[in-house]
Amino acid sequence: MDYSDPRLKGFKKFEYIDDALKKFFNSLDLNPVDCEVVNVSNALGRVLGEDVISNVNVPPFSRAAMDGYAVISEDTIGASFDNPIRLKIVGESAPGKPYRGQITKGEAVRISTGAKMPEGSNAVVMVEYTKQIDDYVEIYAPVGENQNVSKVGEDIKKGEIILKKGTVLEPFDLSLLYSIGITKIAVRRKVRVAVGAVGSELVDANKFNNVSDNQKYIIETNRIMISSALSYFNCEIVDLGIISDDEEDIKDAIIKGLNEADIVVLTGGSSVGKYDYIPNIINELGEPGVIVHGVTAHPGRPVALASINGKPIINLPGYPVAAYVDFLLFVPPIIFRLLGISGEYIPLKVKAVLDSKVPSKPGTRSFVRVKLVRKGGEYHAIPIRLTGAGVLSSLSKADGFLIIPEDLEGLDKGSEVEVLLIRRFIS
Amino acid sequence: MDYSDPRLKGFKKFEYIDDALKKFFNSLDLNPVDCEVVNVSNALGRVLGEDVISNVNVPPFSRAAMDGYAVISEDTIGASFDNPIRLKIVGESAPGKPYRGQITKGEAVRISTGAKMPEGSNAVVMVEYTKQIDDYVEIYAPVGENQNVSKVGEDIKKGEIILKKGTVLEPFDLSLLYSIGITKIAVRRKVRVAVGAVGSELVDANKFNNVSDNQKYIIETNRIMISSALSYFNCEIVDLGIISDDEEDIKDAIIKGLNEADIVVLTGGSSVGKYDYIPNIINELGEPGVIVHGVTAHPGRPVALASINGKPIINLPGYPVAAYVDFLLFVPPIIFRLLGISGEYIPLKVKAVLDSKVPSKPGTRSFVRVKLVRKGGEYHAIPIRLTGAGVLSSLSKADGFLIIPEDLEGLDKGSEVEVLLIRRFIS
Numbered sequence: 001m002d003y004s005d006p007r008l009k010g011f012k013k014f015e016y017i018d019d020a021l022k023k024f025f026n027s028l029d030l031n032p033v034d035c036e037v038v039n040v041s042n043a044l045g046r047v048l049g050e051d052v053i054s055n056v057n058v059p060p061f062s063r064a065a066m067d068g069y070a071v072i073s074e075d076t077i078g079a080s081f082d083n084p085i086r087l088k089i090v091g092e093s094a095p096g097k098p099y100r101g102q103i104t105k106g107e108a109v110r111i112s113t114g115a116k117m118p119e120g121s122n123a124v125v126m127v128e129y130t131k132q133i134d135d136y137v138e139i140y141a142p143v144g145e146n147q148n149v150s151k152v153g154e155d156i157k158k159g160e161i162i163l164k165k166g167t168v169l170e171p172f173d174l175s176l177l178y179s180i181g182i183t184k185i186a187v188r189r190k191v192r193v194a195v196g197a198v199g200s201e202l203v204d205a206n207k208f209n210n211v212s213d214n215q216k217y218i219i220e221t222n223r224i225m226i227s228s229a230l231s232y233f234n235c236e237i238v239d240l241g242i243i244s245d246d247e248e249d250i251k252d253a254i255i256k257g258l259n260e261a262d263i264v265v266l267t268g269g270s271s272v273g274k275y276d277y278i279p280n281i282i283n284e285l286g287e288p289g290v291i292v293h294g295v296t297a298h299p300g301r302p303v304a305l306a307s308i309n310g311k312p313i314i315n316l317p318g319y320p321v322a323a324y325v326d327f328l329l330f331v332p333p334i335i336f337r338l339l340g341i342s343g344e345y346i347p348l349k350v351k352a353v354l355d356s357k358v359p360s361k362p363g364t365r366s367f368v369r370v371k372l373v374r375k376g377g378e379y380h381a382i383p384i385r386l387t388g389a390g391v392l393s394s395l396s397k398a399d400g401f402l403i404i405p406e407d408l409e410g411l412d413k414g415s416e417v418e419v420l421l422i423r424r425f426i427s
Numbered sequence: 428m429d430y431s432d433p434r435l436k437g438f439k440k441f442e443y444i445d446d447a448l449k450k451f452f453n454s455l456d457l458n459p460v461d462c463e464v465v466n467v468s469n470a471l472g473r474v475l476g477e478d479v480i481s482n483v484n485v486p487p488f489s490r491a492a493m494d495g496y497a498v499i500s501e502d503t504i505g506a507s508f509d510n511p512i513r514l515k516i517v518g519e520s521a522p523g524k525p526y527r528g529q530i531t532k533g534e535a536v537r538i539s540t541g542a543k544m545p546e547g548s549n550a551v552v553m554v555e556y557t558k559q560i561d562d563y564v565e566i567y568a569p570v571g572e573n574q575n576v577s578k579v580g581e582d583i584k585k586g587e588i589i590l591k592k593g594t595v596l597e598p599f600d601l602s603l604l605y606s607i608g609i610t611k612i613a614v615r616r617k618v619r620v621a622v623g624a625v626g627s628e629l630v631d632a633n634k635f636n637n638v639s640d641n642q643k644y645i646i647e648t649n650r651i652m653i654s655s656a657l658s659y660f661n662c663e664i665v666d667l668g669i670i671s672d673d674e675e676d677i678k679d680a681i682i683k684g685l686n687e688a689d690i691v692v693l694t695g696g697s698s699v700g701k702y703d704y705i706p707n708i709i710n711e712l713g714e715p716g717v718i719v720h721g722v723t724a725h726p727g728r729p730v731a732l733a734s735i736n737g738k739p740i741i742n743l744p745g746y747p748v749a750a751y752v753d754f755l756l757f758v759p760p761i762i763f764r765l766l767g768i769s770g771e772y773i774p775l776k777v778k779a780v781l782d783s784k785v786p787s788k789p790g791t792r793s794f795v796r797v798k799l800v801r802k803g804g805e806y807h808a809i810p811i812r813l814t815g816a817g818v819l820s821s822l823s824k825a826d827g828f829l830i831i832p833e834d835l836e837g838l839d840k841g842s843e844v845e846v847l848l849i850r851r852f853i854s
Binding site for chain 2: 040041044058094095096097113114115150154155156162163164166167168170171172173174175176178179181183199200201202205206208217218219220221222224225226228229231318320324341342343344345346348350374391392393394395396421422423424425426427
């Protein structure tokens with residue numbers, strides 16, 4: 001990129017986004033946080049801290065996979081509608097009410113799905129291929145050994161690892177844990193993130209009502225955005241509040257954040273203007289300090305990635321759109337490391353046709369807010385605004401970001417593009 | 428499809444999945460639930476019950492979009508590095524500390540991003556194109572009118588609809604509400620879903636420890652799966668517990684569910700076996716009763732969609748994989764209607780190459796559990812198991828469902844497929 005651009009003065013060097021993350025992760029040892037034991041009923045979205053091994057077979061006994069009759073498969077050889085085979089009904093096996101006896105040649109037990117297979121039986125004839133006549137059942141089709149039977153251990157074998165360390169628990173994982181009798185589980189504790197907004201001009205939305213006549217204050221809007229986005233990742237928030245431009249206040253806030261949280265996220269003060277000096281303050285507070293200052297994201301250039309004593313400090317730009325872009329780029333990957341998540345995060349994306357030409361600077365990864373509109377079978381991506389990192393409404397008007405990579409100089413109208421969704425619903 | 432298959436006996440008619448939903452929605456008036464007022468700080472993921480109109484302009488005054496000097500643009504005509512133009516610095520405007528005076532020809536005010544533009548000024552020269560010399564500033568580049576200025580109302584105009592009824596609130600929407608001074612908002616109350624599992628053989632995982640010797644009971648695993656999946660949609664759960672096969676118990680549970688919730692979801696007893704008679708019980712309880720019984724999903728055929736007095740009752744199969752498939756197909760669309768969500772839900776999908784041939788029945792939509800493995804730049808989808816709706820571990824081993832539509836007879840190895848993810852992380 002063009003380092004002669006005067007706007008780049010003050011930044012040591014711009015990092016490509018992927019390099020920035022690598023450099024940052026190489027600069028510190030980010031180990032997963034401790035584990036805690038929680039009830040499986042509260043474990044949705046939590047991350048397994050250890051492999052889960054089954055102590056039991058599932059099913060614990062062989063059981064019917066269909067409603068019908070438990071039989072000895074050899075007894076049914078040659079059975080057909082023209083040549084039914086007649087077996088004596090000696091009892092019934094229902095879920096929770098197993099047949100206690102033993103089946104011998106020429107006998108059948110009426111059985112329901114999920115019920116224990118009687119001793120001696122080895123297959124189930126589906127009820128649809130049978131007809132009961134008094135104490136007998138006519139069989140109209142043969143069954144092979146184990147046909148329509150769920151065998152002991154078929155689902156889970158005793159000693160098997162059923163869920164691996166690092167798994168993010170989904171609804172059916174909780175069911176699986178229950179099914180082998182596990183009701184408590186060791187998961188990573190929640191990651192604590194300290195969130196503060198720097199700026200003497202900022203006021204708290206909940207303490208300020210006089211919006212229209214306001215000539216002096218700006219309502220602070222970044223903390224709620226970052227904090228609620230963090231709730232998607234199951235984090236706990238340490239609210240650092242609004243922090244004045246005063247150097248001592250900023251230092252105090254960072255120190256509080258480092259003491260009480262695993263990550264410190266500050267918005268504002270990351271650029272190189274007169275009132276923007278957080279990266280310098282971080283460097284004064286400890287080692288190694290700022291690792292990356294400035295990346296090739298647009299918007300989102302003036303982000304700083306830093307750490308002190310192994311704890312990440314992320315200084316997002318004050319402009320909300322830039323803050324959101326940098327948040328999405330840099331904060332979740334840190335959280336995933338701290339949670340010890342194994343696996344690749346899959347963001348929500350859709351394919352679309354670009355509705356108009358969009359310019360971008362080579363060497364910069366552009367995040368263009370787009371609205372998606374369905375036309376026939378495909379989505380069309382309509383760029384909302386190409387500049388204005390401070391224009392918050394441009395995010396709310398958008399469905400997602402069209403990401404233009406560093407090696408392209410814009411995209412033409414009609415291009416097939418992929419849009420990173422920032423909403424779950426497209427209207 | 429082949430209606431002569433004896434396994435289809437007892438079902439009146441199988442509905443194609445999309446037809447089933449249409450038929451169900453046509454059979455009842457599903458109006459959005461009432462609204463409630465909540466704090467914006469707690470409104471993430473909630474659905475707006477009314478349009479939000481701004482009472483203010485944002486920004487409320489014109490402000491600097493860059494650090495630099497507020498000037499009168501005409502004063503900078505012809506400025507260059509070779510021919511700098513010199514203006515008198517008459518003061519400073521910082522965010523929260525506006526310059527109180529008026530700018531006249533030949534004057535400049537030092538200004539920071541976000542600060543109020545002084546009266547009389549109409550542009551900002553970026554600091555990078557200036558040099559301060561005592562009380563004067565040298566300007567090295569001309570600026571046009573409004574250059575580097577965020578004009579009053581540029582982001583949001585007074586009277587503008589900024590968020591529409593039916594919007595699911597994302598983090599930046601909450602920021603936007605704050606930015607116009609809104610801290611409380613009318614959203615749809617949470618949808619209440621009554622969840623119960625039917626089966627006399629079932630025991631509660633939290634009240635039962637003797638798993639390995641268990642010959643009689645089956646640990647109930649569907650409620651936790653359905654309830655936690657519902658938490659993704661912000662629902663409140665009314666736990667109907669485990670319900671015996673006794674007809675009166677089932678009736679009591681349904682009545683309790685209808686009284687206390689907006690939707691009743693029961694698992695088990697939806698098929699046509701001896702112990703499966705919930706659809707009949709629903710029909711006895713009220714009108715119109717069962718609308719759809721049996722759909723062309725595999726697994727997931729024996730689902731029943733019913734309603735009594737305008738409240739949906741969904742009877743999912745007892746088999747957990749089938750229950751999860753039918754849940755995903757039928758329950759979220761009902762919730763979205765009850766929440767009055769405008770817009771199309773975008774599920775998480777990835778493209779993959781199918782690793783082996785998969786058969787499927789024409790006329791049936793198959794949901795094949797697949798594991799995804801990254802090979803080079805693409806994902807390969809490895810089918811885990813083609814049958815076994817009761818095999819819970821097959822869900823936990825999977826990353827998603829490969830969906831084979833009704834008009835195909837299986838898919839060949841190497842096919843390009845789309846996989847509906849059931850996990851956010853692929854390992």
